[in-house]
Amino acid sequence: MREFITGNQAIVRGALRAGCDFVAGYPITPASSILTDMVKGLGGGRGVVVQTEDEIAAIGQCIAAAMCGARPLTATSGPGLSLYSENIGLAQMVEAPLVIVDCQRMGPSTGGATSTGEGDVLFARHVTAGGYPLPVLASADAASAYRLTYRAFLIAEALRTPVIVLASKDISSTRQTVDFDAIELPPITPRRAAPADRAYRPYEIASPGEVPAFLPVGGPQRVRVTGAIHDECAVLTIDKSKIDRKLTHLREKIVAAVDLLEDVEADLDPQARALVLAYGLPDGAARDAVDRLRAEGTRVSRLTIYGVWPVPERAIRAAAGPRVEHVIVPELNIGLYADEIRRVVPHAQVHSITRYDGGLISPDTICQRVRVALEQPAASPTGARR
Numbered sequence: 001m002r003e004f005i006t007g008n009q010a011i012v013r014g015a016l017r018a019g020c021d022f023v024a025g026y027p028i029t030p031a032s033s034i035l036t037d038m039v040k041g042l043g044g045g046r047g048v049v050v051q052t053e054d055e056i057a058a059i060g061q062c063i064a065a066a067m068c069g070a071r072p073l074t075a076t077s078g079p080g081l082s083l084y085s086e087n088i089g090l091a092q093m094v095e096a097p098l099v100i101v102d103c104q105r106m107g108p109s110t111g112g113a114t115s116t117g118e119g120d121v122l123f124a125r126h127v128t129a130g131g132y133p134l135p136v137l138a139s140a141d142a143a144s145a146y147r148l149t150y151r152a153f154l155i156a157e158a159l160r161t162p163v164i165v166l167a168s169k170d171i172s173s174t175r176q177t178v179d180f181d182a183i184e185l186p187p188i189t190p191r192r193a194a195p196a197d198r199a200y201r202p203y204e205i206a207s208p209g210e211v212p213a214f215l216p217v218g219g220p221q222r223v224r225v226t227g228a229i230h231d232e233c234a235v236l237t238i239d240k241s242k243i244d245r246k247l248t249h250l251r252e253k254i255v256a257a258v259d260l261l262e263d264v265e266a267d268l269d270p271q272a273r274a275l276v277l278a279y280g281l282p283d284g285a286a287r288d289a290v291d292r293l294r295a296e297g298t299r300v301s302r303l304t305i306y307g308v309w310p311v312p313e314r315a316i317r318a319a320a321g322p323r324v325e326h327v328i329v330p331e332l333n334i335g336l337y338a339d340e341i342r343r344v345v346p347h348a349q350v351h352s353i354t355r356y357d358g359g360l361i362s363p364d365t366i367c368q369r370v371r372v373a374l375e376q377p378a379a380s381p382t383g384a385r386r
Helices: 007-017 032-041 055-067 078-094 121-125 142-159 169-173 240-255 283-296 313-319 338-344 363-375
Strands: 002-006 022-025 048-051 072-076 098-104 136-138 162-168 175-179 264-267 274-278 300-305 307-309 326-331 349-354
Touching (some): 022 032, 022 055, 032 048, 098 169, 121 136, 121 162, 274 313, 283 363, 300 313, 326 338
Parallel strands (some): 022 048, 098 162, 136 162, 326 349
Antiparallel strands (some): 002 175
């Protein structure tokens, strides 16, 4: 049965399906309805929902809940994500699994609170100090918002990491029909429990890519938690080898999970010279544009990226094979992701289509850019331009 719901309602459904049992947040457009709907979703003793005094308190409470064994979620917009920044670093350091939803809106600062935009795609990856990788998923509609919110909990639990899910004002607020029964969701594996036959070392690992076992704070065994650099016992250290091991681990446990984190949808034509690559809200226009171009007889491929960070380089290179001369990247920002595509496929000319005034990119705009690109001779890698 199909249901007519908003993207934010789909996010709530995905979180509840994933076993989310703790929510803390501060109201902000266009994310506020996630907080209020979770009050209903976790009512009757099914969980805890807290409207905090500010965003800093919200993510702080989510980290504490995660370390006590809960599956927490918080939702905000760009200004709130800015305030989350320091505590996202804390969550990385203590390896607290939690999900952060960023319902993006137009521009920096207060910007256009009721206008759409997707300008946080780089900020979400680099939101905190240190530069350590952070899984970031980008929804394109209500159905993917549901699926990706669920997947975010799966990833958070598997890797003991914060995970960010990107939406935008139009995804959050627009109603679409969703067939939830048609969306396949794999089971979520709980965090690996620590053995009970010896003293618990909260960050003990056999190799840098391994995820440490978990015991909740407040149980019968003592559990240390610190945001400072620490050894396997969570004790502060100045031992360079232990420091290197810990910080290498924070990178390697994400890098090693490429199969888990790669999330794309490819619709490829092996004879295509052009590839339309999209993420987020412009994906709908990209699909329509590719359908129209194919109806005209134009050979063109499409790639939708749902897991934007780490960049799915393997899938992008496979889609932009040696025959592809032009890659068209529509974005509701100033062209933030296109440079990543240029890095991954230097043999092709990357055409960046941008819009950041609160409006949408139309299928006609994408079609026209593809037609113009295919009329050009192939560009050398050093000659690629926007």
